[in-house]
Amino acid sequence: MNWSTPNTVTGFLSMAETATHQFKCCYSETKDLPSGRSITSPTFSVAGHNCNILYYPQGSKGSFIKLTFVIQCISAVTASFGFVFLDKHGKPASKASDRSIFTFSPACEKYWFMDFIGKSDLETEFLKDDYITLFFSVTIQSNNSHEEVPKQLVTGIVPFTVNEQFAELPENKEMADITFEVGGEIFTAHKSILSVRSPVFKAEFLRGMAESNMKRIQIKEIKPVIFKALLHFIYTDSVLDMPDEDTPLVTQVQHLLKAADRYGLEGLKMICEEVLIRNITLDTLISSLALAEEHNCQELKNACLGSASEPEILVQLALKSEYVQLMQQYPSMLKSLNDSARDNDDFCYIMNWKKQRYN
Template sequence: MVSTCTPVTEEGRHVFEIVGYSKHRGMGHDAFIRSGTFSVGGHHWVIRFHPDGYLSSSAKVGNGATADFISVYLQLLSKDAKVRASCDLSLVVQNTGLSTSVHKTGPRIFHQGQISAFAPQTNVFMKTSELEASGYLQNDHLTIKCVVTVMMEPQVATTEFLNKIDLPPPSIIENLGSLLETEEGADVRFSVGGETIAAHRLVLAMRSPVFKAELYGTMMEGRSQLVTIEDMQPAVFRALLHFIYTDSLPDMVDHEGDAVIEMIRHLIVAADRYAVDGLKLICQSILCEKLNVMTVGTTLALAYQHNCDRLKDACHEFLTASNVMDIVIATPGYKNLKTTCPSALADAFEKAMKRRKT
């Protein structure tokens, strides 16, 4: 008999948007702004932001004076609770949506009602001069992201018998990926942006009803050994084929930051064009995670143009739940949205009005 103890954790994320950062300065070192309450692991938490820094009583700088740093804390609110947890506090670069960890606190006990209810234990989160010179603060807007991991009761399992045969993991995905890479048995070729890409008719038809109609239907492509693909980059078509064969996205080591987002947008267009719904859903999920004031306008237009309902809902929620419209209106994505998809703005305005009434 063998027993196994496995750790069990629950992770939660909260993003705290601070609009009009400069207007919160000058309140004094005892003053703070508190985020909305969020729940992780069955307990309630908040983020506390001290725009003038938090100072102990022995280091006060005078009523209404400011320190040369800001202070940010995660606070446990659940009454009389003792919770073992870790946290990662980050700042988000406004023009990319990427975040950088500033303070990590390893697993420790948070005890409500005591100083241990707060993390980190240091007062200095970041120097004010460093913050104001960085990309974290733009258009007087600051975004704090907090990831909380709560350690739950470990799971203990007992195994009665050891006489079992370990089975190998499924290999069909790996085999199909190798088939695409080696081009063995390929029976159709595509001309895409001046490049020739080989594939297998049966695999494409099995995964895409559009390819099935083109390659086995009455259309010209069904009788042709070379099919021309218009209005698509070779890298995007290769990524589409990679998903069709392996049910996963390729590694995007050649893309960083905005280039990754742009590739995902192109893949949504390709997935919609060839009715590859799984790829379309994965790309929507990625763009939802990348939403920020700089990308929401362009992303919303894309969602309307290619019938991405979940992505559309996420954009509307971002616009109505965050007080960021003044910033969004100044972005190129918003200006393009006004021209290409005015109905999206009408829907966003209607949802915002309904939200205010409730």
């Protein structure tokens, strides 16, 4: 792929470090990449953290592009960031992202800008000499200095304590106006915040449903640790570590994705989907594939099918009893895998043997 030379300008304040990175990519060479495939920018560094921009030409719906910002971190890092495209004349366009604030962690290193620009608009308004160009600005709190910064020097930089303050709100029972009982544990919350963040909670609280007048709601089929993580995301837009030594990480994330889908939290759902994609193994593939089909996670489904189409993996999958159950439940996936396995003699032999055995 034809990338321009990395162009990053970094500025320092005693409490934060800001970098502006130029992202430039040849459109004609990348526009036909399959859905779920991305182009990764050269790495640039901010406050000691390596960062990248991922460009998905097919986006999530095919008619839009998608951008992802990635920070590699070993502990929680809060960043403020945004970008602006250059138009076909090479000048900053009015089309720019809102400035976002997000807390990244080792379990959540990506932030998605979904369906930001339609491909037709991109082709007519934002291409110059067949190149897409944008400037990405990111500010990260620095641990290298403890000097006090005059307020006039940091105007426009949002205090990094906001997430911490919001994270404490569910614990403040005096201000809460709704209580949830989940698996024998009690959680307090605020209807106004839940309604703004979740369309499902909004419908329950504001549209005359039975829950609108309730002060206490019992939540079933969600574990307390998952519901706590759900509330944490609602209040802080970041993912909480879920300490549960008895449950594998992938299983916890699968449960969290189900909860996110249940309450219409698309941002959390995408984060869970990305974690599951990074953790696809022979042991997790079938359960993640079923989850993707049930909750309409197209990128997770594509990643699972891509892994399953590898000859050695496909044969090992066919030996699992869960594979037959999955294919019976979702026949469309059976067709996809069968198409990729036509020349795999071992797979065909195993499937024919199983068909005779179970018929």
